[in-house]
Amino acid sequence: MRKRGTFGSSLGTIMVVGGSVIGLGNIWRFPYVAGENGGAAFILIYLAINFLISVPLMFSEFSIGRAAKSNAMRSFRRLSPVKSWQGVGYLGIATSFVILSFYSVIAGWALEFLRESIAGTFMQLDPAGIKAHFDDFVASGWGPIGWVIAFVALNGIVVSFGIEKGIERFNKTAMPMMLVILVIMCINSFFLSGFREGATFLLRPDFSKVTPAMIMQALGQSFFSLSVGMGAMITYGSYIKKDDNMFRIGGTVAISDVTVAILSGLAIFPAVFSYGISPTSGPELVFLTLPNIFAQMPGGQIFAILFFLLLFAAAITSSVSLMEVAVAYVSEEFRLRRRIATLIITLCVMGTATLCALSQMPGSSLTVAGQNLFDLFDNVSSTYMMPLGGLLIVIFAGWVMRRDLFLRELTSNGRFGHRLSRPVYFMIRYAIPIAIAMLFLSKLGWLQF
Numbered sequence: 001m002r003k004r005g006t007f008g009s010s011l012g013t014i015m016v017v018g019g020s021v022i023g024l025g026n027i028w029r030f031p032y033v034a035g036e037n038g039g040a041a042f043i044l045i046y047l048a049i050n051f052l053i054s055v056p057l058m059f060s061e062f063s064i065g066r067a068a069k070s071n072a073m074r075s076f077r078r079l080s081p082v083k084s085w086q087g088v089g090y091l092g093i094a095t096s097f098v099i100l101s102f103y104s105v106i107a108g109w110a111l112e113f114l115r116e117s118i119a120g121t122f123m124q125l126d127p128a129g130i131k132a133h134f135d136d137f138v139a140s141g142w143g144p145i146g147w148v149i150a151f152v153a154l155n156g157i158v159v160s161f162g163i164e165k166g167i168e169r170f171n172k173t174a175m176p177m178m179l180v181i182l183v184i185m186c187i188n189s190f191f192l193s194g195f196r197e198g199a200t201f202l203l204r205p206d207f208s209k210v211t212p213a214m215i216m217q218a219l220g221q222s223f224f225s226l227s228v229g230m231g232a233m234i235t236y237g238s239y240i241k242k243d244d245n246m247f248r249i250g251g252t253v254a255i256s257d258v259t260v261a262i263l264s265g266l267a268i269f270p271a272v273f274s275y276g277i278s279p280t281s282g283p284e285l286v287f288l289t290l291p292n293i294f295a296q297m298p299g300g301q302i303f304a305i306l307f308f309l310l311l312f313a314a315a316i317t318s319s320v321s322l323m324e325v326a327v328a329y330v331s332e333e334f335r336l337r338r339r340i341a342t343l344i345i346t347l348c349v350m351g352t353a354t355l356c357a358l359s360q361m362p363g364s365s366l367t368v369a370g371q372n373l374f375d376l377f378d379n380v381s382s383t384y385m386m387p388l389g390g391l392l393i394v395i396f397a398g399w400v401m402r403r404d405l406f407l408r409e410l411t412s413n414g415r416f417g418h419r420l421s422r423p424v425y426f427m428i429r430y431a432i433p434i435a436i437a438m439l440f441l442s443k444l445g446w447l448q449f
């Protein structure tokens, strides 16, 4: 058997896992989801779900991957005699494809906007001009497709160099750069006239918005943002060294995740309010509202370049983890060299992502039940596939995997987290599956609170 890679250092491991966790979910999705769902009320529920459900789920994934030392599908096969559990691995691989397909489209837009920021294109346009420009770009077909293909190709290049020399090395440069950009943007935001109003929009608690549907939103956002429920953390877990501390990795990345999400909101909303624009939701916040603001702001072109560079870096450090799920599977199961496996997956993703980009053209027939493919993939993955995957993974970790093996992995052979391991194990067995199942059933309308 060929030797499997591992991460080089503890710091490298945090950069790689943190790279996966911090992504478009934090910068593009979190600010508007939080702003629309009751601000601080949403953030509190999100935090509770992160630490009570998603982080223990992340530990479960790390433990499964590190115990089996294999890809998402084979890990289940190795740890249980019951063959059908490998289906959870296949579900994860399918989810990684679905997410990667729409994710690459947004990342492709970020690249186009980066190019336009450098060229200064939208700096001369008024709001109506910027909107027309964005709509034309999305509808043009070839523009978005070209960028999607370029983005997926870049992913393929990073992944083809392997775990330590590709992904880890790349993230070690990209992550600190992202932090610097984000801090610069927040400092700038602090001095804008709309800082208070923007911060209030993001942070003012509105507890009347707390409903089961909102909690389910928070769960979906939390799984998506912490990259859990689909096998990415099983795959990455399989590269974590046996003596590395999972509690530290999980704790650090979970805290970084919320910090970056809130900082992104603080970088975006004050600017929105300072220029008298109302906060919109969805992709528009980043791709329509922000360019308007950059066009008006002193030094806006520099901030535009920095922001879209940040968005691109955040996207690619996450998307390589999605691609790695499929590449590890194909290379190990079909005994292919990493380069070949990566090439195959890259070509497949180019195909599915292109379909997502095409589905956004007006009049496109790529729709299912009234939703275009792009929206469908976005919804299906975080509302159904990840919660279902997460539920099955905690059941596997708590009830199927051997207890001593699981606890040994969780504590890195008794080295770390002695006192935490028992309550965490209890939660994984009882509280978490029940909580996810109840939320999931209420979402399906089978359970009413």
Ligand code: PHE
Binding pocket: 020, 021, 022, 023, 024, 025, 026, 099, 223, 224, 225, 226, 227, 228, 230, 232, 318, 319, 321, 322
């Ligand atoms: N966590 C990433 C983000 O916030 C998205 C992602 C989901 C990455 C699942 C890997 C696995 O953007």
